[in-house]
Amino acid sequence: MVRATLAAVLLAIAVPALPAVSPSPEEAAIRSAEAIWHGPATAENLANLLADDFVRPMPNGQIWGKAEQLAWLKDRPAPAGFAGKAERLDVRLFGKTAVATGIAVVLDPTGKEVDRTIFTDVYVKRGGRWQMVSAQRGPVAKALAR
Numbered sequence: 001m002v003r004a005t006l007a008a009v010l011l012a013i014a015v016p017a018l019p020a021v022s023p024s025p026e027e028a029a030i031r032s033a034e035a036i037w038h039g040p041a042t043a044e045n046l047a048n049l050l051a052d053d054f055v056r057p058m059p060n061g062q063i064w065g066k067a068e069q070l071a072w073l074k075d076r077p078a079p080a081g082f083a084g085k086a087e088r089l090d091v092r093l094f095g096k097t098a099v100a101t102g103i104a105v106v107l108d109p110t111g112k113e114v115d116r117t118i119f120t121d122v123y124v125k126r127g128g129r130w131q132m133v134s135a136q137r138g139p140v141a142k143a144l145a146r
Contacts, residue, residue, distance in 0.1 A: 026093055026098070030130060034121065037135070046073065050066045054066040054133055054135075055133070081108070085105050097125075098130065101121075102118075117138060120134075121136075
């Protein structure tokens with residue numbers, strides 16, 4: 001038992017720490033797009049991010065397209081001081097398609113969390129740039145929120 005422990009300690013000391021792996025340029029582009037989307041987003045900064053065939057299922061059963069999403073943002077700008085971010089962001093690449101999943105968090109001007117949802121966003125690379133083609137969010141149970 002002592003030998004096994006000693007061997008494990010010596011191995012841990014002898015093996016250098018692995019350097020941090022930087023995301024690929026493709027993954028970095030999706031992470032950047034997610035930072036814009038989770039925002040706070042505006043119609044102006046999403047106009048080029050959303051594909052013309054973008055769809056977003058809404059909790060009321062409607063399916064919004066790009067026009068509806070941008071109109072909603074124009075009519076309801078984010079209140080001053082509010083911030084959004086993506087936690088536990090995972091980006092998976094499948095050729096010219098990418099899927100981003102994580103937890104979207106909205107903070108008020110004092111830094112207090114006011115909303116938390118789970119999301120899946122889908123991107124397709126067209127004309128040399130990534131465009132969001134679908135976005136969906138759902139509630140996160142309070143007991144599972146962290």
